[in-house]
Amino acid sequence: MSAENTSANYHHKSLVIGLFGFGVVGEGLYKVLNQTPSLKATIKKVCIKNAGKPRQAPAELFTTARDVLLNDPEINVIVEVIDDSVAAFEIVKTAFKNGKHVVSASKKMIAEHLEELLQLQQETGQSFLYESSACASIPVIRNLEEYYDNDLLHSIRAIVNGSTNYILTKMFEDKLSYRDALIQAQQLGFAESNPKLDVEGYDAVNKWTFLLTHAYGIITNPLELLFTGIQNVNAFDAQVAGEKGRVIRLVAQAKKLGNGKVAAAVLPQFITQDDHLSFVRNEYNGVVIESGFADKQFFYGKGAGSFPTASAVLSDISALRYDYKYEYKKLYHHTPLELTNDFYLRVYLSFDELAEIPKEKFEWIEEWHAREDRKYLVGVIHVRHLQTGNWWRENNTSLILQPDAIIENLELHNLKKKSLQLAGIQFHHQFGGY
Amino acid sequence: MSAENTSANYHHKSLVIGLFGFGVVGEGLYKVLNQTPSLKATIKKVCIKNAGKPRQAPAELFTTARDVLLNDPEINVIVEVIDDSVAAFEIVKTAFKNGKHVVSASKKMIAEHLEELLQLQQETGQSFLYESSACASIPVIRNLEEYYDNDLLHSIRAIVNGSTNYILTKMFEDKLSYRDALIQAQQLGFAESNPKLDVEGYDAVNKWTFLLTHAYGIITNPLELLFTGIQNVNAFDAQVAGEKGRVIRLVAQAKKLGNGKVAAAVLPQFITQDDHLSFVRNEYNGVVIESGFADKQFFYGKGAGSFPTASAVLSDISALRYDYKYEYKKLYHHTPLELTNDFYLRVYLSFDELAEIPKEKFEWIEEWHAREDRKYLVGVIHVRHLQTGNWWRENNTSLILQPDAIIENLELHNLKKKSLQLAGIQFHHQFGGY
Ligand SMILES: NC(=O)c1ccc[n+]([C@@H]2O[C@H](COP(=O)([O-])OP(=O)(O)OC[C@H]3O[C@@H](n4cnc5c(N)ncnc54)[C@H](OP(=O)(O)O)[C@@H]3O)[C@@H](O)[C@H]2O)c1
Numbered sequence: 067m068s069a070e071n072t073s074a075n076y077h078h079k080s081l082v083i084g085l086f087g088f089g090v091v092g093e094g095l096y097k098v099l100n101q102t103p104s105l106k107a108t109i110k111k112v113c114i115k116n117a118g119k120p121r122q123a124p125a126e127l128f129t130t131a132r133d134v135l136l137n138d139p140e141i142n143v144i145v146e147v148i149d150d151s152v153a154a155f156e157i158v159k160t161a162f163k164n165g166k167h168v169v170s171a172s173k174k175m176i177a178e179h180l181e182e183l184l185q186l187q188q189e190t191g192q193s194f195l196y197e198s199s200a201c202a203s204i205p206v207i208r209n210l211e212e213y214y215d216n217d218l219l220h221s222i223r224a225i226v227n228g229s230t231n232y233i234l235t236k237m238f239e240d241k242l243s244y245r246d247a248l249i250q251a252q253q254l255g256f257a258e259s260n261p262k263l264d265v266e267g268y269d270a271v272n273k274w275t276f277l278l279t280h281a282y283g284i285i286t287n288p289l290e291l292l293f294t295g296i297q298n299v300n301a302f303d304a305q306v307a308g309e310k311g312r313v314i315r316l317v318a319q320a321k322k323l324g325n326g327k328v329a330a331a332v333l334p335q336f337i338t339q340d341d342h343l344s345f346v347r348n349e350y351n352g353v354v355i356e357s358g359f360a361d362k363q364f365f366y367g368k369g370a371g372s373f374p375t376a377s378a379v380l381s382d383i384s385a386l387r388y389d390y391k392y393e394y395k396k397l398y399h400h401t402p403l404e405l406t407n408d409f410y411l412r413v414y415l416s417f418d419e420l421a422e423i424p425k426e427k428f429e430w431i432e433e434w435h436a437r438e439d440r441k442y443l444v445g446v447i448h449v450r451h452l453q454t455g456n457w458w459r460e461n462n463t464s465l466i467l468q469p470d471a472i473i474e475n476l477e478l479h480n481l482k483k484k485s486l487q488l489a490g491i492q493f494h495h496q497f498g499g500y
Numbered sequence: 501m502s503a504e505n506t507s508a509n510y511h512h513k514s515l516v517i518g519l520f521g522f523g524v525v526g527e528g529l530y531k532v533l534n535q536t537p538s539l540k541a542t543i544k545k546v547c548i549k550n551a552g553k554p555r556q557a558p559a560e561l562f563t564t565a566r567d568v569l570l571n572d573p574e575i576n577v578i579v580e581v582i583d584d585s586v587a588a589f590e591i592v593k594t595a596f597k598n599g600k601h602v603v604s605a606s607k608k609m610i611a612e613h614l615e616e617l618l619q620l621q622q623e624t625g626q627s628f629l630y631e632s633s634a635c636a637s638i639p640v641i642r643n644l645e646e647y648y649d650n651d652l653l654h655s656i657r658a659i660v661n662g663s664t665n666y667i668l669t670k671m672f673e674d675k676l677s678y679r680d681a682l683i684q685a686q687q688l689g690f691a692e693s694n695p696k697l698d699v700e701g702y703d704a705v706n707k708w709t710f711l712l713t714h715a716y717g718i719i720t721n722p723l724e725l726l727f728t729g730i731q732n733v734n735a736f737d738a739q740v741a742g743e744k745g746r747v748i749r750l751v752a753q754a755k756k757l758g759n760g761k762v763a764a765a766v767l768p769q770f771i772t773q774d775d776h777l778s779f780v781r782n783e784y785n786g787v788v789i790e791s792g793f794a795d796k797q798f799f800y801g802k803g804a805g806s807f808p809t810a811s812a813v814l815s816d817i818s819a820l821r822y823d824y825k826y827e828y829k830k831l832y833h834h835t836p837l838e839l840t841n842d843f844y845l846r847v848y849l850s851f852d853e854l855a856e857i858p859k860e861k862f863e864w865i866e867e868w869h870a871r872e873d874r875k876y877l878v879g880v881i882h883v884r885h886l887q888t889g890n891w892w893r894e895n896n897t898s899l900i901l902q903p904d905a906i907i908e909n910l911e912l913h914n915l916k917k918k919s920l921q922l923a924g925i926q927f928h929h930q931f932g933g934y
């Protein structure tokens with residue numbers, strides 16, 4: 067049996083690539099492609115920013131003139147892996163209009179221009195694939211599109227940022243300082259050029275924005291989602307976690323509520339040992355999906371780094387050979403779901419001064435502990451109090467979700483009665499009223 | 501944006517299904533399809549064996565005459581989920597020849613007729629999808645085909661049989677007897693109709709046969725692979741595992757060796773706590789893939805049961821709308837790899853009488869323990885001594901792989917020196933020579 071006889075073979079196109087960016091991902095792709103001659107995809111030209119930088123590839127491959135790639139009729143695929151989201155969007159837009167398929171890793175650009183990018187795909191009919199922009203080597207978009215296209219997702223929880231996960235792991239396991247852990251992540255090539263993007267949760271919420279589209283048909287904006295990063299997680303929190311046999315992770319999550327709407331957030335969370343996400347260490351990512359038919363699934367793999375990211379880009383390129391497109395099935399073929407801001411969260415809050423905490427915003431407080439260096443409480447709060455204020459990110463306050471943090475309105479009342487009787491009164495008592 | 505406008509929409513076919521089998525999987529599919537009207541796939545007719553059985557579906561849907569389905573020109577998809585592999589192969593063959601695509605869950609049939617089925621796909625150009633036959637709800641075939649098509653797999657290790665995993669979990673965690681655990685698995689609908697298929701490893705090795713094709717391009721026969729089930733795993737073994745903080749799982753594995761060939765086996769194995777497979781409990785399945793570019797991946801989900809299996813069948817049906825086919829890329833587009841039987845395994849062996857154990861077949865013995873009730877040793881042995889004899893499955897002997905069991909010829913010599921000095925001599929001493 068030879069390749070020529072394969073019935074599936076006939077519709078393979080030969081792919082001529084114009085590559086934008088030759089950094090961690092771009093150079094990774096160049097190397098990976100060189101090791102996979104069977105793919106029959108060639109990089110014809112690479113556009114970079116600084117002509118002067120030394121490159122590990124023939125000089126004639128490079129240009130700084132984007133139109134050399136975008137106007138080349140022979141180039142049928144643009145791979146866009148640059149770190150400038152404004153320039154990236156211009157490149158992708160032009161590529162579409164010039165009849166080229168696009169593979170991209172730029173989550174920021176995709177999240178910020180989601181609606182326009184959907185529109186452009188519909189207008190031009192070009193493929194736009196961006197698996198590497200979600201969890202790098204984990205095929206989460208592909209599986210949401212193809213495998214869960216007809217399944218009902220109850221919830222999806224994920225660690226989608228490799229750098230923060232690396233930093234948290236090093237802080238917990240090797241007792242590295244936050245700063246040293248960040249420097250390591252940068253040296254290893256999986257931190258964003260601008261660390262703020264990772265550390266303050268922007269990267270994670272960007273990814274979550276378009277993963278919500280593939281999971282639920284939701285179209286939203288990163289800034290509309292409740293999110294923060296790990297910038298306020300401190301050694302005290304780590305110690306509290308340790309005492310309870312938990313770890314802290316930056317978790318992106320979404321859950322379909324009883325009223326059919328979806329609750330979503332990207333926040334640090336305490337993770338118990340039996341949670342699959344506790345398995346996700348260092349720069350790995352992980353995705354836990356609970357659905358109506360398939361039940362519970364867990365996908366785990368490297369969420370950043372040169373080769374893992376390039377492998378996802380390669381996989382997208384490979385899929386273009388048979389004209390693969392995302393169909394955005396949950397958006398176009400089903401009734402898309404809506405986001406809601408009407409739910410409660412069970413949160414842990416550590417702080418220096420109780421006076422800085424708006425205790426009256428809590429439905430109730432279940433636990434409080436005052437130690438010499440720092441204090442913490444565990445309580446239930448409506449998300450609107452987090453969405454409309456910055457108090458929980460300021461004054462050295464650290465907010466971390468409890469396990470199973472999302473509480474629906476319906477559940478609240480039963481819980482309320484019990485909790486007020488138990489812990490609330492105790493709290494009240496100890497603090498002498500609030 | 502409406503469905504009509506979706507550029508990707510134009511090539512959708514309407515699917516008219518002829519369903520063979522209305523048992524755990526078939527009835528599950530019927531229910532699941534009823535809950536996904538968006539798919540626009542209808543079951544026109546169901547063929548079963550016993551006309552008299554009461555069914556939870558309209559009587560006019562059923563027939564016992566297979567040709568009613570196979571000769572109906574309106575039916576373009578045959579879904580084959582019966583538990584008779586001989587009849588299944590006849591059905592699938594005829595379906596192909598009659599120009600119908602086929603979705604199947606019959607791992608036994610697929611493993612036993614792999615070569616003919618590949619041939620038939622090439623000759624007829626029909627799609628043949630069988631994701632549900634591997635790890636039910638885990639899209640392992642799809643990911644091996646699409647996502648790792650150009651990546652080099654160093655190794656793949658998996659728990660592919662839900663029933664044995666359920667039984668082992670119940671034996672370990674709930675201290676159930678083997679028999680009670682098996683009965684539970686059967687009642688819950690994820691044991692094969694014939695328990696021998698599960699318990700003695702046939703089901704796992706069947707799956708492993710075609711997963712080796714998708715992972716490495718290997719075409720082999722289930723009976724050529726080294727395998728056993730969990731029929732000999734006993735309470736003593738469980739106790740030894742517990743003492744070392746390990747669990748026992750039935751693990752299917754394959755590893756690319758230094759010489760470019762692939763070592764494969766399906767055997768019980770001790771699993772350490774940091775191994776991802778230790779996470780896989782009850783009827784869940786799990787797959788750990790280590791590859792050149794994507795690095796380490798882990799997929800986890802329900803490996804059996806009505807809805808999880810039906811969800812995979814549904815996903816295959818859905819993929820037929822855009823004429824999806826497996827391309828068997830590792831087989832046709834790459835240089836397929838070869839299996840080898842020239843490697844060593846580090847094994848644990850528990851037994852009643854040392855006299856029954858051919859000690860001379862071991863390269864060396866690292867550990868031995870004689871307890872009142874039973875004895876065990878840990879040693880290194882060439883696979884040929886397992887492949888050519890049945891002694892390790894007989895006389896109440898139980899063989900379990902150590903973690904990291906596969907040893908290449910190259911590694912052996914270094915290890916040998918060290919081990920003989922340490923443990924071998926000690927063993928020799930205690931037993932008074934052998
Ligand atoms: N690193 C990862 O693990 C990872 C994982 C997933 C996704 N991503 C995403 O992939 C993209 C690239 O990341 P990276 O880590 O490879 O970044 P990087 O190492 O900083 O490389 C950026 C590359 O983009 C080029 N570039 C910047 N602006 C350009 C412009 N206007 N025109 C042409 N080229 C331009 C740079 O050119 P010079 O070489 O001349 O400076 C450089 O080659 C980002 O969107 C990032 O979010 C990265």
Ligand SMILES: NC(=O)c1ccc[n+]([C@@H]2O[C@H](COP(=O)([O-])OP(=O)(O)OC[C@H]3O[C@@H](n4cnc5c(N)ncnc54)[C@H](OP(=O)(O)O)[C@@H]3O)[C@@H](O)[C@H]2O)c1
Nearest residue numbers: 521522523524525548549550581582583587605606804805
């Ligand atoms: N159960 C699981 O979790 C699972 C998971 C993955 C794959 N599978 C595979 O899926 C297949 C079906 O499994 P199952 O658990 O659904 O089996 P099952 O519950 O025993 O049902 C078998 C069905 O096949 C029908 N049947 C048997 N021989 C037939 C024939 N010659 N013509 C027409 N119909 C025939 C039976 O008809 P009657 O109803 O008239 O008896 C019955 O409806 C098997 O190959 C199995 O290995 C099962």
